[in-house]
Amino acid sequence: MHRISLLIALLICCFYAGANAQQKNFSITPEPNWLVPYKPDLKQVPDARDVSNGYYILLFEEQQHVEQSAVYHHMIRQIVSEAGIQNGAEVTVDYDPVYEKLHFHKILIRRNGKVINQLQASKFKILQQEDDLSRFIYSGVYTAYFILEDVRKGDQIEFAYTIEGDNPIFEHKFTSLFYLAFSNPVVNFHKSIIASPNREIRFKTFNNAPMPDRQMVNGMQVYKWEMTNIPSVEMEDDIPAWFDNFPSVQATEYKSWQEVIQWGDRVNKVPPPGAALMAKIAEFKREAGNSREKYMLKAVRFVQDDIRYMGIEMGEYSHRPNTPDKILLQRFGDCKDKSLLLATILKANGIYASMAYVDTYTKGHVVNYLPAPDLFNHAIVYAKLDDKEYWIDPTISYQRGNLSMLTVPDYQQGLVIDPTGKNGFSPVTNTGKGKTIIHEHFQLPSDKKNKGSLTVTSTFTMQYADDQRDGLANSSRKDNENTFLNYYKNAYGAVTIDSPLQVTDIPDSNRIVIRESYILQSPWKSDSTKEHANNFNMKANLLRDALPDYAEEDRKVAPLELRYPFSLDYTITIEMPSTWTVDEEELHIRNEYYSVHFVPSVDGNLVTMHYTFETYQDHIPASFLNTYIKDRKKIDGFLAYNFYWDLDEGTRKDSPSKGFNWLVICLGIFFAAVFTHHALRFNKVTILPAGTYAYPPQIGGWLVLMGIGVFTSPLNIFNGLLKASIFNNSMWQQLDKATNATHNLSILQLLLVTELASQIAMLVLSLLLVSLFYKKRDTFPRAMIFFLACNLTINVLDNLACNYIFEKKGWDRENIMQIVQSFVAAAIWIPYLMMSERVKETFIMPHDKEITH
Incomplete structure (x- = not known):
């Protein structure tokens, strides 16, 4: 049951x-x-x-x-x-x-x-x-x-x-x-x-x-x-x-965009305003007096701020707006509802206004498609007053300022739904452009016992003020304080809040000023490379965060996204304990996609690092990415700066940034001595006993080409060592600019020392090869094969290590060419040295005081 x-x-x-x-x-x-x-x-x-x-x-x-x-x-x-x-x-x-x-x-x-x-x-x-x-x-x-x-x-x-x-x-x-x-x-x-x-x-x-x-x-x-x-x-x-x-x-x-416009006009047809909407229109007229500009601004503010965004898009209402009277009554609507309500209110006072369709994803590229009404996902308003054009997004809240300060996102192209107007798209333009202005001011103490301070003053205008206003309205002051504090903790370690976050909203000019105040518990960090020296590492992280990430070298088709429009004016001032000098160059990069400028200056004990970054398009095309990667590497070298201070003497300690790093030079001498000792021992090694050889023939055939390479190799390697920045203090002090936070600095230092040792070893070996080749020694083929194999192995391992440390996704073209060249040289000459009869007949001379091997 x-x-x-x-x-x-x-x-x-x-x-x-x-x-x-x-x-x-x-x-x-x-x-x-x-x-x-x-x-x-x-x-x-x-x-x-x-x-x-x-x-x-x-x-x-x-x-x-x-x-x-x-x-x-x-x-x-x-x-x-x-x-x-x-x-x-x-x-x-x-x-x-x-x-x-x-x-x-x-x-x-x-x-x-x-x-x-x-x-x-x-x-x-x-x-x-x-x-x-x-x-x-x-x-x-x-x-x-x-x-x-x-x-x-x-x-x-x-x-x-x-x-x-x-x-x-x-x-x-x-x-x-x-x-x-x-x-x-x-x-x-x-x-x-x-x-x-x-x-x-x-x-x-x-x-x-x-x-x-x-x-x-x-x-x-x-x-x-x-x-x-x-x-x-x-x-x-x-x-x-x-x-x-x-x-x-x-x-x-659809045969034309005019057909789409006519469809949109049919969809957006509404009856004349009802009693409630007419009363609201009368209220705006009364408050604005004879100024249609004030009337328009009141209408925009009302629809943006008092009609909340909420869309019930079931069935045909996915594209058909509700009547303006219904939207006014329920006080909510989606983009097309709010746009139709605003356009209706503006028309009621003789202001030209019409709904416009845009796509927030394809943006201006929507013009590349065939006419169709389902290509759009957003509606805004196009208006004209006193021969001035305005693009208004009624779904954006907290916009302030006058009509000239109204901005819209980068929609690029809009289809104005007016059958009597233009038969096609119109550029969506902003009447004003905003800016983000950041000033970080550090005050550093004269010793480790005292604390430093950091004040950050951020000024946002136009659309950036709108964004900040919206963000501040949707989060608590405490949450914002913690977010900002954690940002500077990640950069400078022990940081605490000195005073609460201060926000000043200046609506008439559409500006917001945010002031942060922090205490740096221990700004000076010990420097193990110099006795009594300490350093403070300034980081321009706000600019680093604004720049797009590195692109892969093998990226062939896809463009790299740029934040657009975007304009950053970023100043870092460091108030030092005494007068200061800065040995840093200016940087100026500008092209049709972006510009980055850096200008350092000093006034007594006040050091100023001024950066600007502006974008001119919403992307960097694939064809320009190699240039951007090179530019980005240059820029990264200016996004941090080490200040050195001798706490015992109470003076600046920036001399290590100039001249030579004698520790590295001593290491180089040590490596040279070790490898020279082994080279001299190998020079005495012989394969054939003395007296068992005939007089060797002259160098000829492919050995002439090999000889040119043998005699030029020491010069090339030595020239590379002279040009290497590994012997300069400035390079060692700037290592932390290049490394990621996930890797210990000592890993990169170990890599550089290993590279130094390998280059000195190759230099000593190349000099040994010159001697062996000139004397037609029997050990030359073996030494040459070893040299070619080492050259290829060092190039591959060095690039793998660099890619791991710097977290690169691809290989630099220059490094790839270097590996390919060393591989081709090994693939050609190693078999030749092993099988060529000319080689066997030419290199037969033993050492005078041979060590049999």
Whole structure:
């Protein structure tokens, strides 16, 4: 009886789960009968090196019937490892039940020739995820979620479903943008669009995607793409939002942007303002008097600050705004709601205003696409007053200042929804540009017993003030104090707050001034390289953080993102215990993408380091990245500076930054003595006993070319040692500029000492080779082979160590060339020295007082 009750309860649960799914426009049905034939080759496999996440896509099939408003999806995943069981054993489908129906056709597992059917309506979880709620957007999208049971390595997971219905807001006019490659490899790919021959659909391809094949099937026009073994596509890091290197295709029925504008005009049609909105308009007019500028500013502030951002974008309201009266009544709305409300208020006082569509991702690159209304994800307002143009984003709160200080993000291009206006895009421009001005002032004590101080004054104007105002409003003063404190703790160690954070808001000029005050508990750090000397390492971290990260050397296509617009004026002043001098050069870099300037100055005991950084575009193109990498390396050398102080004498101790590092010179002499001793011992080694040789022939053939290399090698190595900065104190004192915080400084010091030893060893060995070659010694071939092998090994190990210490993702071109040259030299000359008869006949002279070996 207990089992029967349990069975009945389970049946009831399954019934209600199935009924619940049906209520959300979900059902299980056979596959549609309008599909065009397609036979994939399921025996093919991708390149194993291209497989990630433990599975690959054996089949990706998508067929879209425009007239039926339906899209059929069919996929087979091949599980190849345990990771694939974790990552590929779930099926999720998003759909909007307001206008879409989800029909599932099959969920199968194929294992060793057997087919296991897992499709059951009761096992689906229909969830309303609402991932965009964090951005205050409620879309009403549901997710059908299915977890497969008993998935094993080697299984094939096959599923198919159809989503039927389209958003009525688009008036059944076809547009689509889809990809022909993914982040996982696809073995069999099929995409087809089935439409009436009466539809005039245009296509545009991106990133070398092919145009479709066309054919007539059952009186319908079919546009088809069929491909096999499509490799995965990887996205590079730190790219601008608009960059997309995936092959894709756009399809649209719209012939011009004017058609899109006319569509937007129909969507945004609203009735005349109601009583409540008319009362608010009258209030603005009364408060502004005869000044339409004041009226406009009041309207902007009201919509930005008093109408909160919240979007209920279900069904056609994904693109259709609510009426301005409704928005005023409920006091919330999304971007299109707020934009339409503001435009309506402005028009009521004779100010030209219209909604404008922008895309926050593709930005200005939206002009490269064919006309389509679904390319945009944001709405703003374009207005004109007294022949001045204004671009206003009603979703930005806390903007202050007058109309000339209104700024918008870098949207670049906007489509103004006015059928009587321009038939196309307009540049989205700012009427004013802001700046970030930072001043860090250090006061250093004359000894370790006293503490130092740091005051930071940050001034933000225009859009930067808007951002700060918003950030301060959404976080506590205590949280901000802790965030700022931890930033300087990471840079300077023991730092404590001296006085609370001071924030001064100057709304009339749209400025915010933030003042921080800290105590440096022990600014002077002991310097182990000099007796009685201590140092303070100034770090221009705010500029370092503003610069984009290093790009990889092998980055060929992807541009590097730049924060734009951005302007930083950064001053660091250090108040020293006595008068000071700074031995630092100026730096000036400017090109069409960015500019960086550094100017040091000294006035008595006050040292000033002044930096400016400004961007002129939102990216650095791939073709310019090598230049940026070189510029960045130069800039990094100016982002820190060591100040030395002798606490016993109470004077500056910056002499180590000039002249030689005698410790390193002594090490060099020691290494030279050791290696010279071993070279002299090797010089006495002989292979052939004395008196067993004939007079050797003259140097000839390829040995002439080798001889040139042998005699020039000591000069090249010695010249490199002279030019090396390893003997200069300044280089050793600036090592911490180059290393990352994750690595100990002694690692880099050890590397440099090792490089010094290896270069001196190679110099001594090259001099020995000159002697052996000139005397045609029998040990020359062996010594030369050793030299070539060492040269290649040292180059490879040195570059590997540098890449590890500096956390480089790629190899510098110069270093690669150096390794290639040493490899080619070894590959050519080592076999020659081992097999050449001329070598065996030429180098036969033993040492006079031989040591048999």
